[in-house]
Amino acid sequence: MAFETFQQEYLQMPAVTRAYTTACVLTTAAVQLEVITPFQLYFNPDLIFKNYQVWRLVTNFLFFGPVGFNFLFNMIFLYRYCRMLEEGSFRGRTADFVFMFLFGGLLMTLFGMFVTLVFLGQAFTIMLVYIWSRRNPAVRMNFFGLLNFQAPFLPWVLMAFSLLLGNSVIVDLLGIAVGHVYYFLEDVFPRQLGGVRLLQTPSILVWVFDRDDDPAYTPLHEDAPGGYAWGAEPQEPRDEGEREGQPDDADG
Template identity: 60%
Template sequence: MFLFFNQSYCRMLEESFFRDRTADFVMMFLFGGGLMVFFGLFVNLLFLGQAFTLMLVYVWSRRNPFVRMNFFGVLNFQAPYLPWVLMCCSMILGNTIWVDVVGMGVGHIYYFLEDVFPLQANGYRILKTPHFLKVLFNEHIDNNNPPWVGDRPGGFQWGADEGENLGAQAPNVGAGDGNDANLRR
């Protein structure tokens, strides 16, 4: 079940929030994996695959707060509650909750450092992707901001081209007035 969660939420994160930002996606993996190994030493965990999956689920669920979820056709809830539902299922099955706590904790730390703190009044991005990762994945180096920071709702910049408004009349290109400026538009 966790392999399915890992594949599907990893794909959804990559297709939506990390589109054209592969180096940032790998940076999330490296940050999460390193922090999980560090916390795993204190709670004596040897296998952290389930914690890594829960980290991905946590980040996806916090970035999609209005998505309605249905768990086995029995329970309906909003996406931010999905990690908690998975932790309850893990407890019902008799597993230790430390794996889930480590995964959710690391996911929350990543979410806070990447999505909450930079938007505060004196906030800035703490987790910056190293230059060598951007070169390795052939990304544009000048694109440091996540795509959702500063975007208009919906992500489209309708009517924002050079001061033109939607519904404005197009220039009369075929008039034959000899003005090449109209032809270049």
């Protein structure tokens, strides 16, 4: 019964979210089983461009460290916000969603050459969180039942939490920076006077991903809680300014 429930939930995930989270889990499992080592996965420009180990351009986004709190924390946020974006503002626009992945990954790779980061998966997760939070500014959130704030503050709360754990905030700042670049070019600049949409999804992606609607999953609507509920109950909207049907988010 438990396996059937898991299988049903897995198959209901939208395609891009399912593919990316599966790749991350399988990569981590392969490292845990010592089939491969992190030294074969990390981002190294010399090995990529001089030794032609081009797979590192992808694998450095798939490994979040050994199984533990940090891995589970990142996977929860990756799964939830990737899915919320794909089933929310990118609903029916799989090609645009894939293009966002490629655009964000390219920018992080370029920046990664200058900040000496070896794994960029966490930064990519923060990028997804940032874009979702800016597109859902009215959602109220709760972090560990201790802190209440509006959704746009979530990336900064996560960065502060990472700092408290003794981690470097460079990864979080990179994710926030890349997320803001995408958000500005896609959501802000085209709406300004004389603005144009600079990020045009290539036709080949539209041909591959958007030829047919994908009926293979059940939507996790964007008006559902935007992240993992750390034991806090959602609150009722307190004013008419809330999006219709949008509950407060219990997130963390």
